[in-house]
Every structure is written in C-alpha cells, then in structure tokens.
Amino acid sequence: MSSTGQPEAMLFGDYDLPSGTWLDWHVHDDHHQLAWAARGVVAVNVGSAHWVLPPARALWIPAGTVHRTGSSGNAVLRGIFMDAARSPVSWPELRLVRVRPLLRELLDHLTAGGLAEDARRRAEAVAFDLLEPVPVTPISVPLPVDPRARQVADALIATPADPRTLDDFGRAVGASERTLARLFLAETHLSFGRWRTQARLRASLPLLADGRSLATVAERVGYSSPSAFAAAFHRAVGVPPGRYFG
Template sequence: MAPPGPPAGAAVVVGSFAMGRGQWFARHRHEHHQLAWARRGVLAVRATGTTWVLPPSMALWIPAGTPHATGAAGPALFRSLYFLPDRCPVGWSAPTVVGVSPLLRELISYLSDGALDPAARERAEAVVLDQLRPVSVATVQAPMPQDPRARRVAEALRADPSDGRTLAEWGTRVGASGRTLARAFVTDTGMPYGQWRTRVRLQAAMPLLAGGATVAAVAARVGYASPSAFVAAFRRAVGVPPGTYFAP
C-alpha cells in the first residue's frame, strides 16, 4: 500500500482507501511516518506484536520503517496521512494512539484536496501537527492459544462471543478437562480464560458500537446480562467507557 504522490511542496499527503469486511493490507512498511485512521468503520492495525482496534475517534501514529498490517472488521473508509520525516517535528519512536478531534477530522478532508493552494496547505499542515496529541487508552488483546483443543474453543468464541459455556462444558466438546483448558489458556495467552473471553467480546463489540448500535444492543449481542456489566468491563479493559471511546 504505497502512499500517493505528493502535491508540490507538500509535507503531508492523504491517501484514501475503501475497505471491505475482513480485508487486510499485508504486512508492509513506509519510508514516511503514517497516521492510520478510519473515517468510517473500525480500523485494526497490527505492529510490534500488538493489535490496535480504532474507531473514527482515534488514529494510530506509525513511525517510518515500522512493519505493520492494516485491516477492517467491517466496511470502512481508511484515510491515511503520510508525513515526510525530514519535515516532521513529531519524534514518537513507537506506535502511538492519537485522538481525532473534530478539527483534525476536517483538516484531513481539507488536505485530501490535491489542488489546494501551497500556502493554504502549509498552514493546514502546521495545524494538523499541532493537533497530534496522544491519548491514554489500552489495547484490547486476545491472542489465540496454541493448544489445539483450546484453540477450537477460542475459534468458536470468536464466531459467537455470546456463548456462555463454562470450560468444563467446552471440554466435553473438544476432548479435554476444564482444568486442562484453563492451563492452556494461561500458558498460551498469558491470561485466564475469563479474561480472554472478555477481551474477545470487547473486540466483537467495537465495530458494532462504531456503527451506531446502542450499548444495550451490543451488550446483549456479545454476551452480557446487562448494559452496566458491559460498560464496566469495557472501562476496566480500555480505560474509558464506550461513550468516551467512540465520541465523535
């Protein structure tokens, strides 16, 4: 996924890519710094052993030379900003989550106009750089277990995160005791089964919330008995409630 050719004198270039459900751009890297953002839908970025799930209220700064892959859980409009390193004062050396304010959102659209006057472009680029502010949110990680029996459980839960079966009940299906499955989840994913299932549910909730579904509807869809239980789990895992995370 190469950045588009820059307009004359530009230090920031905007690329736009429509993405279908489950579509991924394979692992690659750029000579430019990149700000990966979805104007519509939810963007996922894999880099440095971490996966970020980003609604339109957030973007990810990817330093030049960082191998990464980008994808979408559902239909999305991916807009990416590319910054010339020798003209960019931002010094973040690792991927960094950035809040996308209404002003930054409009500036990205403004800079996507390739016919923009050079002086106007330079002013807008300066404001974009001023708007790049890190936000403190945790990523929602749910690595897949390697044990083949635990992996079958994990795959079934990714397909239907609302499934509330216990590990003992799963064990009768995959041919292992609940205790064996519990050990496999801790060994392979670094977290107990209950925590892993919570994260899978939150990952499944992200594109639904970004699409405008209510918290109550999403909570029921991904297996929570009440909206309040879902909001509490979301806050514990991410650091902010859904309303803040998905604020426009």
C-alpha cells in the same frame, strides 16, 4: 514535492476497502502513518492488538511497525504518511487519536491538493498541532497454538456471547478444564477468564463504532447488563465506552 524541492510534510492516499477486505501485513520503514476512516469504519491489527476506527478516531502508527488494515463494512481508509526524519510529531508507540471536526476539515482540505506552498505548510502545521491522543489500552487477543485450546478460542471469537464454561468446552474438545486453563495461560499469557473478557471487548468495538446502544452491545457480546459491560470495558481499556469513540 513543493516548488523549493522540499517534500510535503504530509502525504495522503485513499484506499477503498469493500466489506471484508484486509490489506496484507506491511510496514512503512521511513514514514509514520495516521490511519483514518474517511468513510465507514476501519480496523487495524498490530500483533494481537486490534483497533477499530470510526471517522472520529485515527491511529498513529510509528515508522517500522508491522500492521494490516481492513474493514468489516464498506469503508475508505485515508493514510496520512509523514517522513519520520522531518515529522514534528514522533510518538514512538501506537496512539489512538481524536479526530475533531476541525482536524477532519483540515485533512480533507490537504487531501484535495492544489494549495500554494505557504498555505499547505501552514495547514500541515495546524494539523500536527491538532493531533490529540486518547489515553487507552489496546485490546489484545493472542491466540493459543494447541488445537484443543484453539478450537475454544475460535468458538468464542465467532460467538462471544457463548455461555459455556471451560469445563463445557473441555468435554467438546477432549481436554480437561485444568488442561485448557493451563494451555491458555501458557500460550496467551492470559488466564482463560481474562482472555474471554478481551475477546468479548474486541467484539464490542465494531458495534460501538456503529453506534449501537450499550444494552445491545452488552447482550451481543455476553454481558448480563449494560453496566457490567461498561465496567469491564473501563477496567480493561482505561476509559468508558462512550469516551473511546465519543
């Protein structure tokens, strides 16, 4: 709280996320949040959409959005919370935000505290001005409910490069190829081929965030070449892999 009784426009909280830690699903009713990895790589789930955030990216989460946050490696999540009634930025939907070096320095500066009221207000205003959205489509991987289709989905999430066809999976789970195709479309609203692409692309995000080469990522998630992976990523997300995190 400032000396005039007016709350700060931005409130900050750092949360250690040891490898494999996920916070429970939760919602901030009256505050927008900017989720940012001050260290390491953080992931955010909203419904079936999955976001991966290295320090060069943050996620704008509008007030009232149910979400959960975690990390597959040791990380520090910095939550920047903004009163929805006072925030000069009020995007109504999730936005991936580019964190350039100047914005990062400002967020660190504001987190340290101890600023005079006028200095803090000026720094907050600049930080709001520097929020730059990256126009991307979130990668969603809804899960089927039927246990046979769910076995297939779980197998591909565990090993996205698994080369088996839907007919191969059908023999393994006791269902015909046609039945599995119908179940995926009815329960995920995606064809099996489209669902598999989404699962592979979601698996690629932490690898890309970790700085792996396109060749390595493509091989790990089941693509025959870096160019095939890059083309699939661009079609689905709207930007090439290098621009998603670069």
